[in-house]
Amino acid sequence: MKKELRSLVKEFAGVLANSEEDDFFIAAAKEENAAAVSSKQEVKPPQAAPAPAKSAESVLSAQNNAQTLKEDSSMPAPQTPKTKKINSNKEAELNALAEQILTCKKCPLGETRLNAVPGEGNADAKLMFIGEGPGFDEDHQGRPFIGRAGTLLTKMIEAMGLKREEVFIANMVKCHPMTDPSNPEKHGNDRAPSKEEIAYCRKYIEAQIALIQPEFIVALGGVAAKSLIKDADSLGALRNKVHTLELDNFDLEGKTKIVATYHPAALLRNPNWKKDAWADLQMVMKEMGLKSPQKPI
Template sequence: MKRELAGTARDLAAYLRTLDENLAEFSPAPSGVRSPSAPAAVPSVKPPPESPSKMQNKPAVDMDSLSEQVNKCRKCGLGHARLNAVFGVGSRKAKVVFVGEGPGFQEDHRGEPFVGRSGQLLDKIIETVLGLKRSDVYIANIVKCHPMKNPETPEAHGNDRPPTPEEISACRPYLDEQLRLIKPACIVTLGSVATKVLLGIDKGISTVRGRSYDYPVELFGPGHPITVIPTYHPAALLRNPNLKRDTWEDMKMLKSFLEKAGGE
């Protein structure tokens, strides 16, 4: 028992050291450097209008065709202003899918989710606590195109905003289709917006985190739920390093879940 506790304390100390080094690289942000991709303000997001029971439980397409559909998509206004659609990245057989709210400036420019400062921090957390690489998990967002305050200026920094309920509703089916294809055991929602949308609840992340939930959409039929573990968006850790300990606890819960589920 004593040995176990000492091991846990060592793990936590190593994690905090690694994140401290990472945060020190980023903070304080040099003047002129933009804020992390996720905006500070959290919108009031209503649950999506789709009724879980009405959703199909078989994938309609393969991942490449789905990605092509997203690349051509103009179902909402975001599709007209984006530089690149940001479909998702990682293992298509991942046991865990990390979901954020939407792409920011860097992601829009590179066409890949979580590549800015918060993305680098997410990679460190995945590596340090889970012992996995970015390529072992899958990373995606609720909306696939960059929500901008001013869609006329995609090259401007500080132009991020949260997606609207309408944009979320238009894009949400793509995420569920990705989940049907990957068949993960677990979804980690990053931040309040992703958590509210995927759990269909209207509570902030600090209230909801610290336990697991069943994904309310039956993607694989009754009796085959996906576990949802909510945690802070890495951008929140960049703003408030005090949150990293709670994030560590959430990731340890994920690690133990994955070990029981038998792999990454």
């Protein structure tokens, strides 16, 4: 009986170690704070709430949008000239852009999706998280990062001392890339978006960045990182560094920095990478003056 009990305990411990409910990031944050207290190191306090941001650039004029959405979808849209600044309400602009995304069918992804996923979060966010594209759960509900990977991303954000509603979360492409587009109800039907698909959607993610004007972006996974960081080679070559973001179609009012790390879905498959991802987030925290919570959120 004792032998069987030990076997069950060992099996249960293995399940917990690989669960998406793993609190690795929270635990790492607590250990970091404990070490800081014991060594009497000063921890930089969190920054105060962000001041109202300056007016962002216009995303696209209504006339140009109407014309663009009717263009032939056989080729990616050419790059547009950088836009001029106008006074506008960022949240209203982001909502208007989201409405365009919800009706966009410029590429084949728009024809097979169930729901477009524009993104969500704080229009004045200092920090953005950008992944590669929606998956099964996101396609069905129209929201970014809500499945198992989304649960882990939320834990990562909380480990940084932030709440999900304080940041902005989006993807490089706004519709679900599927290996079998004829069957959107099929689980495990995800794939990475192609360069052509990213080219179609690039104006949308760049417009969101230009409107929000974040201080920092965390690129989740190699696809997002190599799409956003100039002269990118591989995720491994991009990690452990702070890069300066450059947009193709819009100007940024200030300097936006970008850090590349693993996609939460990759961390679920390879839990050993979580420590490396936490190191990447700590770089962002140091630059932004963020402090990890001492207790799990």
